[in-house]
Amino acid sequence: MVNLVASKLCISFGSRAILHDIDLELEGGSLTSIIGPNGAGKSTLARALCGLLVPDSGAVRLGDVAIEARGKTMARRIAYLPQGQTVHWPVSVERLVALGRLPHLAPFSRLAATDREAIERAMKSADVLSLRDRPVTELSGGERARALIGRMLAAEAELLIADEPLAALDPGHQLHLMELLRKQADQGRLVVSVLHELTMAARFSDRVVLIDEGRIVADGKPQTVLTPENLERCYDVRAWSGVIEGFPVIVPISRSSPPGAENAR
Amino acid sequence: MTIALVAMLLMLAGASLLTGPTRLDSADFINGIVGSGDPIFRAILLELRLPRALLALLVGGILGLAGAVLQGYLRNPLADPSILGTSNAAALGAVIALYFGFAQAHPLALPAFAIAGAVIGLLPLLLLAGRSESALSLILAGVAVGTLAGAGISLALNLAPNPFAAVEIMSWLMGSLEDRSFQHVWLALPCITVGAALLLWDGRALDALTLGEDAARTLGVDLRAVRFRILLGVAIGIGGAVAVSGAIGFVGLIVPHLLRPLSDRSPSSILLPSAVGGAVLLSAADITVRLIPADTELRLGVLTAMLGVPVFLYHLVRERRLW
Numbered sequence: 001m002v003n004l005v006a007s008k009l010c011i012s013f014g015s016r017a018i019l020h021d022i023d024l025e026l027e028g029g030s031l032t033s034i035i036g037p038n039g040a041g042k043s044t045l046a047r048a049l050c051g052l053l054v055p056d057s058g059a060v061r062l063g064d065v066a067i068e069a070r071g072k073t074m075a076r077r078i079a080y081l082p083q084g085q086t087v088h089w090p091v092s093v094e095r096l097v098a099l100g101r102l103p104h105l106a107p108f109s110r111l112a113a114t115d116r117e118a119i120e121r122a123m124k125s126a127d128v129l130s131l132r133d134r135p136v137t138e139l140s141g142g143e144r145a146r147a148l149i150g151r152m153l154a155a156e157a158e159l160l161i162a163d164e165p166l167a168a169l170d171p172g173h174q175l176h177l178m179e180l181l182r183k184q185a186d187q188g189r190l191v192v193s194v195l196h197e198l199t200m201a202a203r204f205s206d207r208v209v210l211i212d213e214g215r216i217v218a219d220g221k222p223q224t225v226l227t228p229e230n231l232e233r234c235y236d237v238r239a240w241s242g243v244i245e246g247f248p249v250i251v252p253i254s255r256s257s258p259p260g261a262e263n264a265r
Numbered sequence: 266m267t268i269a270l271v272a273m274l275l276m277l278a279g280a281s282l283l284t285g286p287t288r289l290d291s292a293d294f295i296n297g298i299v300g301s302g303d304p305i306f307r308a309i310l311l312e313l314r315l316p317r318a319l320l321a322l323l324v325g326g327i328l329g330l331a332g333a334v335l336q337g338y339l340r341n342p343l344a345d346p347s348i349l350g351t352s353n354a355a356a357l358g359a360v361i362a363l364y365f366g367f368a369q370a371h372p373l374a375l376p377a378f379a380i381a382g383a384v385i386g387l388l389p390l391l392l393l394a395g396r397s398e399s400a401l402s403l404i405l406a407g408v409a410v411g412t413l414a415g416a417g418i419s420l421a422l423n424l425a426p427n428p429f430a431a432v433e434i435m436s437w438l439m440g441s442l443e444d445r446s447f448q449h450v451w452l453a454l455p456c457i458t459v460g461a462a463l464l465l466w467d468g469r470a471l472d473a474l475t476l477g478e479d480a481a482r483t484l485g486v487d488l489r490a491v492r493f494r495i496l497l498g499v500a501i502g503i504g505g506a507v508a509v510s511g512a513i514g515f516v517g518l519i520v521p522h523l524l525r526p527l528s529d530r531s532p533s534s535i536l537l538p539s540a541v542g543g544a545v546l547l548s549a550a551d552i553t554v555r556l557i558p559a560d561t562e563l564r565l566g567v568l569t570a571m572l573g574v575p576v577f578l579y580h581l582v583r584e585r586r587l588w
Contacts, residue, residue, distance in 0.1 A: 088476075
C-alpha cells in the first residue's frame with residue numbers, strides 16, 4: 001500500500017517561514033486530519049503534500065518518487081480539493097466530475113468506457129447521480145460540496161487531499177462527507193483532510209496532526225492529540241470532551257484568556 | 266452545432282462571392298470556377314471576391330477562437346483577443362508603416378509591420394510569464410501593453426503631417442477587407458494557421474482551469490507551457506489577422522458568448538465552434554457592408570461593433586442568471 005513521507009520539510013513565502021521541519025509519515029488505508037488554528041500552515045502543508053509548492057529544504061515522497069505536481073503520471077496518483085474551491089464556468093455536475101478523469105485521457109481522445117464507469121461510480125459514491133445535469137453554479141452548498149468530492153473520487157487516485165471540505169456545510173452534510181472520506185480510506189486509499197471541526201476529526205480520523213505556527217505540536221490517535229491541554233495551548237480555548245452514544249465529542253466552552261485580557265496586557 | 270455552423274459558413278462564403286458592385290449570377294459563378302465564360306467576370310470572382318471571402322473566414326475564425334481560448338484561460342467572460350494588448354500592438358505596427366510611408370513603398374510592408382508589432386508587444390508578457398503563474402498579472406501586463414500601443418497610435422494621429430494622413434490611419438484602424446488580394450491571403454494564412462493550431466492545443470487544460478490553477482496543476486496541467494502556447498498563438502494569429510484586416514472588435518468577445526449556451530459550457534467545447542462562428546459572423550458582416558448603399562463602403566469594424574453590441578446586450582439580459 002502507498003505511503004506518503006514528508007521529511008524535514010521547510011517552506012517559506014518570501015522571507016516569512018510558514019512550515020518548519022515537518023516530519024510526517026502517512027500510510028495508505030488511513031484517514032488523517034490536519035488541524036490547527038487559522039494561519040498555522042495547514043493549507044500550506046496540504047499543498048506541499050500534493051507537490052504544489054517547492055520546499056526550501058526537505059522533501060515529500062509518495063512511495064519511492066519525489067512528489068511534484070507535474071505530468072500526468074503523478075496527476076493520476078493525486079486528487080486534491082483546494083480550500084474554497086470555485087468552479088469558474090456553469091458546467092453540469094457530470095461534466096465537473098468528469099474533470100477528475102483528465103489525467104487518464106490520451107490527448108484529443110474521447111472518454112473511454114473505463115472513464116465513463118469511473119465517473120458513474122464517483123457520482124454514485126458522492127450521491128450526486130440525481131444532480132448530474134444541473135449546473136454546478138446553481139447547486140446548494142451541500143450539493144456543491146458533494147459534486148466537488150465526486151470530482152476528486154473520479155480520479156480514483158491513491159492519495160486524496162481535501163482542504164477544509166466541510167466549510168459552510170450543515171451538520172448532516174458534514175457527517176455525510178466525512179463518511180465518504182472514511183469509506184475511501186477503508187478501501188485502501190491515503191486520505192488527508194484539513195479540518196476545523198474537532199468533533200468530526202475525533203470521530204472519523206485514524207490519526208490527527210495538530211500544527212501551530214508551522215510546527216507539528218502533536219501527532220497520533222485522535223484521543224491522544226485532541227486533549228484539553230493541547231486545545232488550550234494551540235486554540236486558546238477551554239474545551240469539553242466526552243463520549244456520547246459511543247462517539248467522541250469535543251465542544252469549545254470559552255476562550256482561555258478572559259475577554260478584554262488582550263487589551264489589559 | 267459545429268456542423269450547422271459549417272453549413273452556414275459555406276452558404277455565406279458562396280453569397281460573399283456573389284456580392285459586390287458588379288452583378289454576377291450563379292451561371293457566371295460556375296463558369297468562372299470551371300474557367301469558361303467572360304474573363305472579366307472571372308477576374309472579379311477569383312482575384313477580387315475570392316480573397317476577400319477567404320480573408321473573412323480566416324480573420325473571423327482566429328478572432329472567434331482567440332476569444333474563446335482567452336475567456337477560458339483567464340476564466341473571465343470579459344476577455345477578448347485585445348485584452349493582452351496584441352491587437353493594439355499590431356495596429357501600432359501598421360500605423361508606423363502608414364505614418365512613415367513604408368505602406369506606399371510596398372503593399373506588404375503594412376501587414377509585415379503589423380505582425381512585427383504583435384510580436385514585439387508579446388515580449389513584455391513573455392518576460393512576465395516566466396516569473397509568475399497567475400492569470401491576473403498577465404491581464405494587467407496586457408492592459409499596460411495595449412494602453413502604451415494605443416498611446417503610440419494617438420501620437421501618430423497627433424503628429425500626422427496633414428489631415429489626409431490622419432484620415433488614412435483612422436480608416437485603416439476601423440477595419441476592412443476591401444480590395445484585398447491573394448498576397449494578403451498568403452501572408453495571413455500561415456500566421457493564422459500556426460496561431461490556430463497553438464490555440465486549439467490546450468482545450469483540456471482550459472477545462473482543468475475551470476477548477477482554478479492549483480487544481481489544474483494537480484490534474485497534470487503544465488501551466489507555464491499552456492500560457493506560453495496561448496500567448497504565442499494569440500500574438501501570431503491575431504497579429505496576422507490585424508495585419509490584413511485592421512482592428513475588428515467584438516467578434517472575439519461575442520461569438521463565444523453566443524455559442525456557450527449551446528454547448529456543455531466547458532471551455533474546450535466552444536473552441537472549434539467559436540472559430541467557425543467567428544468566420545460566419547465576419548463573413549455575414551462583410552457581405553452586409555457591401556450591400557448597404559453608401560458613398561464609401563462602411564468599415565467592417567464599425568459594423569461588427571454596431572450590430573454586435575445590441576445582440577450581446579440582449580444575450581446578457583437573457584443569460585444573466587448564470588453570471
